[in-house]
Amino acid sequence: MDQQQEQAVVDACPTELFIGGKWRAGEGGKTLAVEDPATGTTLCQVADASPADGMAALDAAVAAQADWAATAPRERGEILRRTYELMTERVDELALLMTLEMGKPLAESKGEIAYAAEFFRWFAEEAVRIEGSYQVAPNGKGRFLVMRQPVGPCLLITPWNFPAAMGARKIGPAVAAGCTMVIKPASQTPLSMLKLAELMTEAGLPAGVLNVVTTSDSGGVMEPLIRDGRARKLSFTGSTQVGIKLIEQAAEQVLKTSMELGGNAPLLVFADADLDQAVEGTMLAKMRNGGEACTSANRIYVQTPVLEEFSRRLSERMGALTVGRGTEDGVDVGPLIDATQRDKVKDLVDDAVGRGARVLTGGTVAGGNGYFFPPTVLADVPRDARLQKEEIFGPVAPITAFDTEDEAVAMANDTEYGLVSYLFTNDLTRALRISERLETGMIGLNQGIVSNPAAPFGGVKQSGLGREGGTVGIDEYLETKYIAINI
Incomplete structure (x- = not known):
């Protein structure tokens, strides 16, 4: 692989925080190094978010939530479909970027980009299939109306080993359901997520729906957002030890949680x-x-x-x-x-x-x-x-x-474990x-x-809570509302 080509792909990737539809430096201009694990050398510097930056991202997600929830399901699905198409068209560029920051061979990176893109295609189709129900009460004197609504702003935390797919597996159903997001990728592999945010903006995702914070201080940035109360959903992929701590933090505000944790x-x-x-x-x-x-x-x-x-x-x-x-x-x-x-x-x-x-x-x-x-x-x-x-x-x-x-x-x-x-x-x-x-x-x-992407992914015991993908994947981002009708 030509070094000039490698550098061009890195140079073309955003390196700032993505908040409220705008790229911006972190508070105080702090940055963190992204390393090539094959050589130990630095690829580039990206913004290192502070707790204040994280709160700004949550502010943006909260501000965008009502309009996004009201957006037509077909429109949400079309944005996901266009993201799928863009990822498919640019697989070579995205795969090279991933290989440089994470290390896996290019063939595997291309496979991951295809896998990640499939989540957007799958949930593009699920966006228009969110169902409710209407039924007669058992005593015949009333009616039950059941509807599904977006849970609200979501906090998403992803690992370094699949830097595109683990984000896509959360972003896809959140977008389809009508939820806004703050996502924090792993500090070792932030570039794939920053590039994905750029692609989703190109696909038509409105400002504030997806906000990306890169940071070397994951706990310091994310814990205040979890405890804030305005976010209503936390989804994490990573170690069981960290997942347990996040569940404890989420309990304070009784957040809806999905955890894809360790395996053996x-x-x-x-x-x-x-x-x-x-x-x-x-x-x-x-x-x-x-x-x-x-x-x-x-x-x-x-x-x-x-x-x-x-x-x-x-x-x-x-x-x-x-x-x-x-x-x-x-x-x-x-x-x-x-x-x-x-x-x-x-x-x-x-x-x-x-x-x-x-x-x-x-x-x-x-x-x-x-x-x-x-x-x-x-x-x-x-x-x-x-x-x-x-x-x-x-x-x-x-x-x-x-x-x-x-x-x-x-x-x-x-x-x-039980994954x-x-x-x-x-x-x-x-x-x-x-x-x-x-x-x-x-x-x-x-x-x-x-x-x-079409199957429910998840484990039992200390391997996690909830499922990602499949027909149940979107359920993690929806609440059920029941209306009792007296006729």
């Missing part, structure tokens, strides 16, 4: 599975986004009769992956997001090896610039290894053997039986990807 996904391979399908599915479930995904397969349980063969095949596939800067041709795996994340992954691998796990491939950090960690497969991983309990968020596949169905289910459910699980078997009755027993909100049956 189990992947079960039974002896009757198609091993080609299982290995391919495991590669998708483990290595999407280089393992930096809440849906990543973190704990791989393989039935003993096929353990050796499965481990050999997976190690060969993982060991053949090319690691490098995401803008280079032929690269399969980019860097981790920063030094902190790389060091955490290394600590988890070292802990497992220290407790008796065997390294089948990878496992050692190479020198040089950037935050790279090699695709790694570990065998004989003991139950007490930290990575059996903690989210890895890296390209590490720990394999543990099991013998019986009950043992596999018990190990899979032995976690406070997604993966199951490979050719026995239909077993597939249904185990799917009912697995304590997760989503299951990939003989496939390694579950994410789809």
